[in-house]
Amino acid sequence: MSGTVWEGVALGRLRAAPDPDSPARAIALPLAWGEEEAAALAALAPGSGPILLPRLVEGWIGTLRERGRKLGILGDAAEADRFAEALRALLLDRRGAPGAGIWRGETRGQPRFVLNLPAFLDQEGGFDSADYAAAVAIGVRALDIWTGAKAPRLALGFADLAGLLAGLGLAYDSAGGRAAGAAIAALTRGAAEAESGRIAERLGAREPVALLAPSPPAATLVPGLAAAARAALDAAAGCAGLRHQGLVALATPDAVERLLGAESGGLAPASGPSRLMLDRDGWVAELPTRAALRAGPAAERLLAPVPHAAWLAMAQAVAPFLHAAPPLPLAEAAPARPPAPAPAPALAPRPSGAVWRASVGGHRVVLRTTEDAAGQPVELAIALTKEGAAYRSLMEAMMQAVSIGLAAGVPLATYVDAYAYTRFGPAGAVDGDPAIRQATSVLDWAFRKLAREYLGRLDLPDPDEADCAPDAIGRAAEQAPLLPLDLPEAPAPRVRRRQLKLVG
Template identity: 35%
Template sequence: MSTLQAAADPDAPLCSVTLPAEWDAEAASALAQLVPGAQAVDLAATASRWVDALAQDDATARSLVWLLLLRQAAPTEPVWSCAFDRPPGFIVNLAAFVSPGEGFAAETFVAAIRLLSSVLRNAARTTADQRNGELPLPDLLTPITQTPAGPAPRTESGQPQPPMVAGDILLTNLDACLAGVGLDYDSEDGRAAACAIATLATLTAHSGTGPESLPLPPVRTVLPGLSETLRAVWRDAAVATDTPLAPVETGFSTPGPVDALLGVEACGLAPVFSLLKPDGRLAASTLDRLAARDFTTETALAAALAGETVLPLPGPNAHMAMYRALTGFIDRMPARPDPAAQPLVRKLERGMRRALPQRQGGFTQKTSIGGHRLFLRTGEYEDGTLGELALTPTRESSMVKGLMESFGEAVSIGLQYGAPLDAYVSSFAYSCFGPSGTVEGDSVATYATSMLDYTFRALSEAYLGKKLPDGPHQDNQTDPDPLLPLDFPAQEGDPAPRKRGSLRLVS
């Protein structure tokens, strides 16, 4: 064990947090957030409270502690404070069930889900009278499950009353799990493996509730040995019963302190956004994907310096594709991702540059702004997003030409490090300085207030799908130049101006 100084947020005072030595500072901050206050926090003492409240025997208590220490599973945030006014839940770290060289431990995963489902049903039965956070109120004291000897409760119409939900099992860190078994998030095999793992969790959690609530297994499993485990779990779960157990629903986690405590890289089913940890070192998923491609850190660096794409990042539609693939294999899906509002290709951490491919798409546009020629060239990634900009004004001075080319290179570097194009457009569109005037050669604009105005309005239409209107014309300016005339107008009372001398030729 080690003791770190951490706080729930940057504005909160620091407190001492004791936790396993291999856990990092983010886990310490998450534990401080789970136990609010300025007092010292100890993981063992904090966990013992909810373990004693949930475990029905010593063996179950030891198993729950073991799952926590291995960072495989931990209860949801309310359970840490022993608040049972709503159904309890557990968050399961999928990546923690991947062993190096052995792949996904399906049998260990099934055993963990069975244990957590049993704990949740027991907690729902013993804490039913505390559920004041659910409606309708008359059902608060309704027994959650029925003993085999007792009759099933019925509604006023005589139909069997469905049992209340005992709790939730939320999966997380899916992308890091796929990286551990050597699969890419944005691939058919990756989605097939994710569907098989989600189905395995749902079948195990629904065991004992009757065959009507079971999802159909996916067609492909991809992972070795997973199909046999799926068939075995299906046989155990697809058994009719007159006394179904309280249902345990499956889903995916949302960002919170429990995910940080488990060392999660990406919450729920989202892809991993960064190749680096917050401290600048390579993330665990990055190391796994390099190993799957037979790369060491040294050879990967050499390949990246040579211009190769060592690890392709997920495309902007990868999150949505995974969401659609998993629908039907899990009880409750999270909010639908919006690729347009949050493109994944821009979620790059500082220090990581996304290199352009050797052969790239794009376009070259020749135009004229107020009679001054400009060549605009773009470079694109495989997904069609902008990654490079080159501006070359012709027939301009060497200083103007150098500044424009340097500006284009600076914008390119920013785009490759993840800067959003719309931020550039909002900053430089309608910038006013010469040369300006009528635009010839491109229908995107008829008038531009500067070369940069034209450039970023053209990029907005090509890559953002937004055509910006022309700015106000500045051709007919009636205001005099502030530097002219050189002689100020005479004011009343001023002395007469001195007569200037003349040049005389002397022979």
């Protein structure tokens, strides 16, 4: 790797897994990258052993370089070296990379190449159209080489349009945002078709140049973007012929978008200015997104969730410059006929809330509430950092159900009575909460905490250690009798086990 960009890259080592249920792998990657990028590499790299990023990347770059020379797409060794170095630079700058199939060496399926739009923001707050057009050309060439110069259609796309617009100070649901999105798509198509024309000059044209093409926006609020899009389309129109029927296609994101730092796929809107993720201490915390950090004080306005109609409007503006329809969210359900009963009341405004962190039986838990104007909880969320994906999903779904009930008017006290002292692991000592020292489960701690904070209830004492043991079956008074018989006095669990006899 001497003489390449790798020579000046300092590497560090992390352990990461593609998901919480998979074993962690040792990963060597640039020091500036973090755990999120390491997890993405764990998902992209084949096998289950250690990962050295330069070696992994040079594997598919070397394949592209060799195939390109044999196919004649890369003319000589010098051109092949420049192509390889351009691919390395795109990845290290987190501007673009091939899809998961190329990382894994897969030959089946349609390969893809992704460009991370916010990475092309320049220091003056504009968009680097020249570098972006060059990156598009590199991506087209890489895809054509990987497919053996035989595929009539390629899949080059971009990611995180919402993050780019926020960085440019444009609202997603605005005429200026849609014009910028259309110009980006037009620039992508023009640069891709121009590269297809250059490949056709070497290998022969297979497709004619389109005589009628959509016109890009005449002007945008981004300096130079409309002119760059127009120039790229004009360059494509001047080709003698094209090599491909289609080139620009957006796809459902995979681990590559995560590796590049893209926070939304394709032209999808942002989900908000913050996200839940692990902080340096391993706790789940609500942190600003990369787009929010770029947008600064305007983040709340620029990254607020938008209605379904805004997504459709953006798709209509961008779609004429794509060679395949963009993936869209599921359509909103039509109203029932005859009209259904009135829906549950909408959640009240949530100006505030609370966050509590604790450790139950050695497992870290974060409980979050959002409150209405009266200071009462209207939504609950819980996060666990050590449990499996199925367990975490079940807990999240349960809290979502409770939130729906609160919005429909179910008293919080009803849930407290139902879930306080429920028994399942993890259970035991509670650290980080001076008011609650023992809990029989995560739900026990959470709902007794809510009872103290919002209902002022001090009548829910801590269980003893025996109640928190894995084999505890509860006091007799807490168990519903199967027959209408008087219950004996409640013996300790250990005494009860001594009274059992095995017969057979």
